[in-house]
Amino acid sequence: QVQLVESGGGLVQAGGSLRLSCVASGRTFSNYHMGWFRQAPGKEREFVGAITWSGITTYYAGCMKDRFTISRDNAKNTVYLQMNSLKPEDTAVYYCAAASSFATVKAGKASYWGKGNLVNVSS
Numbered sequence: 001q002v003q004l005v006e007s008g009g010g011l012v013q014a015g016g017s018l019r020l021s022c023v024a025s026g027r028t029f030s031n032y033h034m035g036w037f038r039q040a041p042g043k044e045r046e047f048v049g050a051i052t053w054s055g056i057t058t059y060y061a062g063c064m065k066d067r068f069t070i071s072r073d074n075a076k077n078t079v080y081l082q083m084n085s086l087k088p089e090d091t092a093v094y095y096c097a098a099a100s101s102f103a104t105v106k107a108g109k110a111s112y113w114g115k116g117n118l119v120n121v122s123s
Contacts, residue, residue, distance in 0.1 A: 001027065001112070002032065003112075004022055004023070004112055005022065006096055007022075007023075009117035014122065015085060016086050016121075017083060018086065019080055020094055021079075022078065023078050024098065029077040030053055033050060033052050033099055033101065034072060034079040035049065035051075035099070036048040037096075037097060038090075038092035038093065041092075047108055048064055048068060048094070049061060049065075050070070050102065050106050051071070051072055052102055053074075055071065055074070067084050068082065068083050069081075070082075081096075087121060090121050093117065094119055097110035098110055098111060098112040099111050
């Protein structure tokens with residue numbers, strides 16, 4: 001089992017920045033590829049981006065690649081989502097996820113999920 005806990009969300013004004021963290025415990029963190037997803041009120045969950053176990057490769061949803069950056073620190077069992085130039089439409093609960101396959105995590109079929117962290121962007 002892998003337990004994932006997100007933090008760093010909150011209320012921010014449009015144009016601001018936030019960095020979300022997701023700390024993993026349980027199995028060896030560096031064995032897993034990691035992803036970030038979000039779900040806005042009344043909408044389906046959507047893919048934000050993913051990072052391979054090594055941190056060398058990242059992949060983003062097209063609309064987010066210019067403003068969002070994913071990184072990881074395997075020594076700290078942590079993956080990060082840096083969000084810049086935030087917009088009100090970025091308001092959502094953000095989830096991190098872990099999977100042993102990069103394709104799987106990108107497809108949203110990860111094995112492990114955090115409980116989510118709310119990001120609220122005010123206009």
